[in-house]
């Protein structure tokens with residue numbers, strides 16, 4: 570294996586599942602595609618998203634104190650690419666792409682109608698880490714498409730294709746033929 574010092578600005582640790590954070594502040598609704606996001610804790614339920622201060626969403630989330638985390642299917646990758654190539658400072662991304670939303674039940678955050686899972690989060694901490702900021706959300710409610718999950722709460726990948734990102738505008742999904750359930754082995 571080739572070795573270089575530090576971590577080059579590359580996509581070596583991709584693919585990663587895409588999440589779309591949503592925020593509403595002062596009647597402004599915005600969405601931002603993210604690959605740097607993760608569950609952080611079950612109890613209390615915490616979800617983390619990492620956003621550059623250069624993004625318009627960064628200031629909206631700080632001001633509103635809440636955000637949603639939306640998961641979409643692969644079939645929406647062209648819409649996601651659009652959301653990631655313009656700024657909400659200049660365009661109304663949801664109107665432009667004709668995607669609708671409803672407000673959350675516990676927060677005033679956008680729950681996208683095309684999402685299959687949405688976490689509504691209250692911002693409880695934020696940490697500046699290098700050139701990104703980790704926003705930590707307390708998950709107040711989770712919306713999910715019941716028919717998309719099996720009895721173990723796992724995504725039915727045989728039917729539903731989650732959206733993953735390889736980097737540099739390239740999207741991909743999973744191959745269900747590689748699924749290996751070792752519980753039954």
Ligand SMILES: Cc1cc2nc3c(=O)[nH]c(=O)nc-3n(C[C@H](O)[C@H](O)[C@H](O)COP(=O)(O)O)c2cc1C
Pocket residue numbers: 587599600601602603604605606619620621623624625626627649650652653654655656657658701734
């Ligand atoms: C698939 C994808 C993943 C991205 N992941 C992140 C991320 O994790 N953090 C981040 O700050 N920006 C990320 N970006 C860039 C923002 O989505 C992009 O700059 C967006 O246009 C910012 O919108 P805003 O200015 O309306 O907030 C990603 C873009 C794409 C297309």
